[in-house]
Amino acid sequence: MAKYLVTSALPYANGPLHFGHIAGVYLPADIFTRHKKLQGHQIIHISGSDEHGVAIMQNAQKKKKSYQEYVNQWHKTHKSLFDDYEIQFEFFGQTSAPYHKEETLLWFESLYRKGLIEKKAEDQLQCQSCHNYLPDRFVEGTCYVCDYEEARGDECPKCGEWIDAVKLKNPVCKFCGSKDIEVKSVDQWYLMLTKFSKEYREWFETRKPEWRKTVSSAIDSLTKEGMVDRAITRDLDWGIDVPLEEAKGKKFYVWFDAPIGYVSNTKEYCQTSGEDYLADWWQNDDVEIVNFIGKDNVIFHGIIFPMMSLASGRANAVTHLPANQYVNLLGKQFSKSKGWYVDADKAIKEFGPDALRYALTTLIPENNDSSFTWDGFEAKINNELANNIGNFVNRGMTFFYKNWKEEGIDATHFQSFFKTEAFLDLQTRVKEINATLDRIEIRRGLEQVMSLGQVANTYFSDHEPWAVIKVDKDKCAEIIAHSAIYALTLGCLFSTYLPNLSSKILEYFPDINDDLLRDIYTGEFKLGREYFNQTIVLTKKPKGLVKKVEADRIKELNEVLQSL
Ligand SMILES: [Zn+2]
Numbered sequence: 001m002a003k004y005l006v007t008s009a010l011p012y013a014n015g016p017l018h019f020g021h022i023a024g025v026y027l028p029a030d031i032f033t034r035h036k037k038l039q040g041h042q043i044i045h046i047s048g049s050d051e052h053g054v055a056i057m058q059n060a061q062k063k064k065k066s067y068q069e070y071v072n073q074w075h076k077t078h079k080s081l082f083d084d085y086e087i088q089f090e091f092f093g094q095t096s097a098p099y100h101k102e103e104t105l106l107w108f109e110s111l112y113r114k115g116l117i118e119k120k121a122e123d124q125l126q127c128q129s130c131h132n133y134l135p136d137r138f139v140e141g142t143c144y145v146c147d148y149e150e151a152r153g154d155e156c157p158k159c160g161e162w163i164d165a166v167k168l169k170n171p172v173c174k175f176c177g178s179k180d181i182e183v184k185s186v187d188q189w190y191l192m193l194t195k196f197s198k199e200y201r202e203w204f205e206t207r208k209p210e211w212r213k214t215v216s217s218a219i220d221s222l223t224k225e226g227m228v229d230r231a232i233t234r235d236l237d238w239g240i241d242v243p244l245e246e247a248k249g250k251k252f253y254v255w256f257d258a259p260i261g262y263v264s265n266t267k268e269y270c271q272t273s274g275e276d277y278l279a280d281w282w283q284n285d286d287v288e289i290v291n292f293i294g295k296d297n298v299i300f301h302g303i304i305f306p307m308m309s310l311a312s313g314r315a316n317a318v319t320h321l322p323a324n325q326y327v328n329l330l331g332k333q334f335s336k337s338k339g340w341y342v343d344a345d346k347a348i349k350e351f352g353p354d355a356l357r358y359a360l361t362t363l364i365p366e367n368n369d370s371s372f373t374w375d376g377f378e379a380k381i382n383n384e385l386a387n388n389i390g391n392f393v394n395r396g397m398t399f400f401y402k403n404w405k406e407e408g409i410d411a412t413h414f415q416s417f418f419k420t421e422a423f424l425d426l427q428t429r430v431k432e433i434n435a436t437l438d439r440i441e442i443r444r445g446l447e448q449v450m451s452l453g454q455v456a457n458t459y460f461s462d463h464e465p466w467a468v469i470k471v472d473k474d475k476c477a478e479i480i481a482h483s484a485i486y487a488l489t490l491g492c493l494f495s496t497y498l499p500n501l502s503s504k505i506l507e508y509f510p511d512i513n514d515d516l517l518r519d520i521y522t523g524e525f526k527l528g529r530e531y532f533n534q535t536i537v538l539t540k541k542p543k544g545l546v547k548k549v550e551a552d553r554i555k556e557l558n559e560v561l562q563s564l
């Protein structure tokens with residue numbers, strides 16, 4: 001059986017996460033991991049905070065905190081948000097930790113020894129007033145493409161141009177505000193992608209056919225004509241020291257060490273699991289490596305990190321790269337700096353994990369951008385989750401409990417289900433859902449679960465147990481028994497998407513164990529049939545499963561958005 005190593009993009013320890021991050025990366029990674037675990041595969045989900053880089057330095061300075069203190073605080077905040085969303089990791093580490101530095105140096109040494117890291121002189125801006133070098137966001141000026149006046153040294157937020165800082169017009173030092181800035185030639189170390197482009201392309205051709213079109217065509221156009229060498233060092237005082245005498249005082253550029261975080265965090269995880277992080281995971285050819293990322297991360301995960309992995313021999317390169325498009329807010333991109341976002345933390349505290357995981361899964365932007373609206377949220381929870389699943393399970397189980405509370409329903413009424421067409425249809429659907437999730441089509445998989453919920457609802461309504469019970473209680477017992485099989489199956493299927501709702505459904509049934517759960521989840525129904533070959537007495541009185549969202553509250557939340 002294949003093993004899976006799932007990673008989700010390291011969240012940057014520099015600000016709150018929004019729905020776009022959760023729906024685009026962490027939720028699909030969590031659902032896929034739960035799915036493979038339920039199928040019986042060995043799988044680990046690894047991530048952690050990305051804690052270096054200029055943006056963190058600037059904000060820590062603004063907040064008058066030490067860099068370490070600042071990133072620790074965001075690390076804690078993000079981890080607790082993931083807990084609230086029931087997003088689980090085998091390990092969630094930090095790139096400022098000593099174990100990460102150790103692993104990063106091993107990668108550097110290997111690439112350096114192989115001649116894939118070289119020194120080059122680079123033109124850089126230096127402030128003549130405070131004497132700092134001004135890489136990336138440490139300088140702002142007028143964009144030479146669109147004339148926007150607050151373009152940063154790495155990117156123009158207006159036109160999106162990848163900025164060459166020395167070409168900025170009217171540059172201003174972000175440390176001290178001085179305009180007395182000169183161009184100096186500075187040595188930096190480069191990752192020599194040009195030297196490895198042939199090997200890279202050969203590898204990419206083996207992956208291309210299986211990857212999403214949006215991902216493979218982006219990579220294709222970026223690498224077909226050859227690659228560009230990239231600087232991996234910076235003159236900063238926060239980050240990992242470059243271990244060369246002549247590079248004294250330089251740190252690794254954040255993008256170089258961040259993806260190595262997947263490997264270093266796995267190593268740290270293996271300290272407790274007792275495995276070897278390389279032999280058992282990163283260098284194991286039986287392991288499929290799955291990187292969940294947003295589309296803005298394709299260059300690093302689809303080109304640079306695979307190149308670093310292949311060239312250094314430290315790790316196998318990524319197998320699947322499910323890069324999602326963006327989730328917007330009312331059609332416009334989320335923006336923390338402009339205040340255009342919904343607080344993911346407040347939302348989960350108000351609506352709980354079932355409602356948010358459900359709504360956000362329906363928005364996973366697997367092929368196109370999607371858009372969050374509060375009206376859409378209300379419709380999804382009330383019309384879909386509550387009316388379809390909540391209503392069916394609640395009606396069926398309440399009817400069961402009320403009428404067969406003490407004596408239960410006997411085996412023959414359950415067993416008759418397994419001789420019907422309806423059972424074959426159920427089994428086919430469950431297997432299809434598994435296949436859809438195997439293809440990492442997480443959103444589509446949920447649609448298929450909901451469609452099975454619809455089948456169950458229709459079965460219940462069409463058979464009118466409330467009328468049948470008045471004339472033939474035995475016949476009614478059969479209808480309810482068949483409904484209970486649907487309910488338990490839905491409970492098993494939801495354990496990936498909505499673990500909280502799932503466990504509430506499973507709790508109605510006596511003696512559910514992991515083997516039975518797996519058997520039903522995968523559509524085998526071998527143990528499932530055996531389980532229902534007994535009298536079933538429900539363990540407790542069913543309670544409302546899905547709380548509806550109040551229209552008045554949605555109106556308020558809409559007003560908040562309109563005021564932004
Ligand atoms: Zn300055």
Ligand SMILES: [Zn+2]
Nearest residue numbers: 143146156159
């Ligand atoms: Zn511009």
